[in-house]
Amino acid sequence: MTEGPALPQDPVEPPMDAVPAAGPSDGYQVRLEIFEGPLDLLLFLIRKKKIDIHDIPIAAITRHYLEYLGKKEQINLDREAEFLFVAALLIYIKSQMLLPRETDLAEQDDPRRVLVNRLLEYQKIKAACSLLREKEEDQLLQWKRHFLPPLPGESDLDVVELSLFELAESFFVLMKRRAADSTRIIRGRDVTIEVKMKELVGLLRERRMIDFLEYFTAHESLEEALVSFFCVLELVKTRVAVAVQDELFQTIRVWLRKDPPRQVAHE
Amino acid sequence: MNSRLKETIEALIFVSQDPLSLERMQVLLEGVPGEDIRAAVDELAGDYSAGDRGIHIVRGGGGYLFATKPAFDRDVRRLLQIERKNKLTSASLETLAAIAYHQPVTQSEISAIRGVDSTYTLKTLLEKKLIKIVGRKKAPGNPLVYRTSEQFLLYLGLNSLDELPSEEEMSRILQEEKPADA
Amino acid sequence: MNSRLKETIEALIFVSQDPLSLERMQVLLEGVPGEDIRAAVDELAGDYSAGDRGIHIVRGGGGYLFATKPAFDRDVRRLLQIERKNKLTSASLETLAAIAYHQPVTQSEISAIRGVDSTYTLKTLLEKKLIKIVGRKKAPGNPLVYRTSEQFLLYLGLNSLDELPSEEEMSRILQEEKPADA
Numbered sequence: 001m002t003e004g005p006a007l008p009q010d011p012v013e014p015p016m017d018a019v020p021a022a023g024p025s026d027g028y029q030v031r032l033e034i035f036e037g038p039l040d041l042l043l044f045l046i047r048k049k050k051i052d053i054h055d056i057p058i059a060a061i062t063r064h065y066l067e068y069l070g071k072k073e074q075i076n077l078d079r080e081a082e083f084l085f086v087a088a089l090l091i092y093i094k095s096q097m098l099l100p101r102e103t104d105l106a107e108q109d110d111p112r113r114v115l116v117n118r119l120l121e122y123q124k125i126k127a128a129c130s131l132l133r134e135k136e137e138d139q140l141l142q143w144k145r146h147f148l149p150p151l152p153g154e155s156d157l158d159v160v161e162l163s164l165f166e167l168a169e170s171f172f173v174l175m176k177r178r179a180a181d182s183t184r185i186i187r188g189r190d191v192t193i194e195v196k197m198k199e200l201v202g203l204l205r206e207r208r209m210i211d212f213l214e215y216f217t218a219h220e221s222l223e224e225a226l227v228s229f230f231c232v233l234e235l236v237k238t239r240v241a242v243a244v245q246d247e248l249f250q251t252i253r254v255w256l257r258k259d260p261p262r263q264v265a266h267e
Numbered sequence: 268m269n270s271r272l273k274e275t276i277e278a279l280i281f282v283s284q285d286p287l288s289l290e291r292m293q294v295l296l297e298g299v300p301g302e303d304i305r306a307a308v309d310e311l312a313g314d315y316s317a318g319d320r321g322i323h324i325v326r327g328g329g330g331y332l333f334a335t336k337p338a339f340d341r342d343v344r345r346l347l348q349i350e351r352k353n354k355l356t357s358a359s360l361e362t363l364a365a366i367a368y369h370q371p372v373t374q375s376e377i378s379a380i381r382g383v384d385s386t387y388t389l390k391t392l393l394e395k396k397l398i399k400i401v402g403r404k405k406a407p408g409n410p411l412v413y414r415t416s417e418q419f420l421l422y423l424g425l426n427s428l429d430e431l432p433s434e435e436e437m438s439r440i441l442q443e444e445k446p447a448d449a
Numbered sequence: 450m451n452s453r454l455k456e457t458i459e460a461l462i463f464v465s466q467d468p469l470s471l472e473r474m475q476v477l478l479e480g481v482p483g484e485d486i487r488a489a490v491d492e493l494a495g496d497y498s499a500g501d502r503g504i505h506i507v508r509g510g511g512g513y514l515f516a517t518k519p520a521f522d523r524d525v526r527r528l529l530q531i532e533r534k535n536k537l538t539s540a541s542l543e544t545l546a547a548i549a550y551h552q553p554v555t556q557s558e559i560s561a562i563r564g565v566d567s568t569y570t571l572k573t574l575l576e577k578k579l580i581k582i583v584g585r586k587k588a589p590g591n592p593l594v595y596r597t598s599e600q601f602l603l604y605l606g607l608n609s610l611d612e613l614p615s616e617e618e619m620s621r622i623l624q625e626e627k628p629a630d631a
Contacts, residue, residue: 036539036540036543036563036565037563037564037565038564038565039563039564039565040564082564082565082566086564118561118562118564121562122562122563122564123623124550124616124619124623125543125546125547125550125562125563126543127614127618127619127620127622127623128546128549128550128613128614128619129539129542129543129546130622131614131618131619131622132542132545132546132605132613132614133536133542135605135606135607136536136537136542136604136605137536138519138606139509139604139605139606140522140533140534140536141519141522142507142516142517142518142519142522143278143282143516143517143521143522143525143529144514144515144516144603145281145282145515270501271501273501273503274501274502274503274518274520274521275503275521275524276503277502277503277504278503278504278517278518278521278524278525279503279521279524279525279528281503281504281515281517282517282525282528282529283528287528291528295524295527295528296524319452319453319455319456320456320459321455321456321457321458321459321460321461321463322459322460322463333463335460335463335464336456336460338456339456339457339460339461342457342460342461342477342478343460343461343464345477346461346464346465346469346473346477347464349473349476349477
């Protein structure tokens with residue numbers, strides 16, 4: 001199943017928290033798994049390409065990002081969705097920057113601003129992680145006592161302090177421990193772009209607006225979800241639908257344009 | 268005297284939940300002669316008992332363990348009373364949760380849910396009046412049936428059991444195993 | 450220095466289940482001035498760290514507690530028959546850091562910060578008791594709100610959230626990480 005141009009000196013996965021090493025030549029032959037997520041990958045590319053995080057050439061970074069996704073050897077589909085989601089956002093930002101905007105959409109706002117803020121925040125969290133990791137390692141070498149030293153006699157203990165969430169939490173954990181045994185079988189149905197497109201357009205007509213993340217995650221199988229993901233991209237690209245996001249990485253709301261170009265109506 | 272040996276033994280006695288026997292030490296410190304271990308333990312114990320110390324090493328249960336010196340019994344009790352008052356053990360909390368969500372429920376049902384015998388914890392919760400016995404089940408052995416008490420609601424600031432976090436809220440937390448993100 | 454005070458404190462720290470805070474000590478040792486307590490604790494901690502000792506007093510979780518010195522990690526693990534303590538996965542650590550710096554925070558906020566669905570990791574952290582649920586947000590869906598726990602502070606040897614790595618420390622790290630070469 002590994003068919004990419006795997007480099008001989010890269011047979012093992014690097015440690016999870018290491019910055020991926022670039023392979024010889026220009027290729028960054030690393031697996032997607034070593035990244036915590038799409039933001040991690042983006043930061044890696046920014047560092048690798050020596051890009052100023054405050055002035056990201058969005059077209060270039062989008063190209064690198066997609067190139068990267070194309071190079072991956074082995075991916076976990078659950079995670080791929082998150083990477084693809086950000087790919088869509090990059091493309092969205094790019095389009096915002098390229099297209100002449102209607103005047104009433106906050107024109108003073110650089111469409112990249114939200115992305116940059118997120119990346120900076122995420123970068124901070126990553127830096128904090130490496131500092132916290134040191135503290136953790138230090139603490140793990142010191143052993144505390146986890147038992148009560150023996151005591152003569154027990155006194156009567158009446159009062160307790162009890163928190164609702166503590167109680168609920170214990171129960172969750174208890175149930176989870178039990179649920180761990182039972183396996184879950186995920187079955188998906190085969191679905192074509194055509195069918196999905198029809199379903200999606202129908203849904204948009206009916207509800208006027210859909211919450212894309214909600215729609216996306218409601219799917220039984222990832223494959224089906226991905227098909228619908230591409231359908232939305234297609235609809236937006238062909239200007240049949242509009243997608244808007246209030247806050248980056250939150251969710252995307254999709255609705256049909258009032259006057260969609262006739263030729264794309266899948267009816 | 269090898270002071271490193273004494274230090275090691277000090278650390279071992281401290282973390283050991285049961286009294287640590289000389290035999291056990293000898294197994295752990297392989298290669299160290301028994302008499303050296305013995306001498307180190309004696310010296311360590313001597314250090315603690317001679318000095319102005321709040322704790323010391325005592326022999327008991329076939330081994331050595333740390334304990335507070337008797338002179339501080341009153342202080343220690345005061346501390347523990349305050350600490351323990353504030354807290355249910357996690358076993359108690361777990362049992363209480365199992366009862367809250369499954370009531371009315373019998374001892375063996377609770378034990379089955381927890382996978383652990385819960386007789387003792389039930390007693391504690393009864394003493395604290397967080398649960399109550401409401402009758403017997405019509406089943407072999409007529410086991411006692413437990414429910415949470417009024418007091419329980421009071422502690423949680425709930426008006427009724429309906430206000431406990433619901434199944435859906437729970438499942439939202441429990442749903443979707445995603446080991447990739449572990 | 451009142452040596453009796455130091456001894457008492459030693460006994461109290463030893464027996465306490467949680468890190469013992471100066472405030473708690475002051476309540477227990479009523480009438481003793483705060484600065485005397487502080488001085489006694491410092492002296493006691495100094496005694497342990499200076500001497501050839503297997504254990505010492507560490508600060509963490511807002512108080513003081515005994516722990517074995519790092520040098521004896523291997524011996525302790527042998528005694529307890531534990532291979533080695535597992536570090537948190539990087540996903541867990543990242544989630545924990547996101548919560549620590551943004552608390553109180555909801556699942557979707559955490560996922561947004563990380564750019565990755567964090568439901569599963571949150572569950573793991575809840576189980577490890579490194580985070581806790583503290584309520585609900587008054588927002589659509591009333592999502593649960595998370596915070597780091599006392600255990601979290603203790604786990605990392607922090608006394609309070611103020612001791613989390615600061616902005617300056619973080620930017621120093623980022624500076625170091627900037628690749629000099631291609």
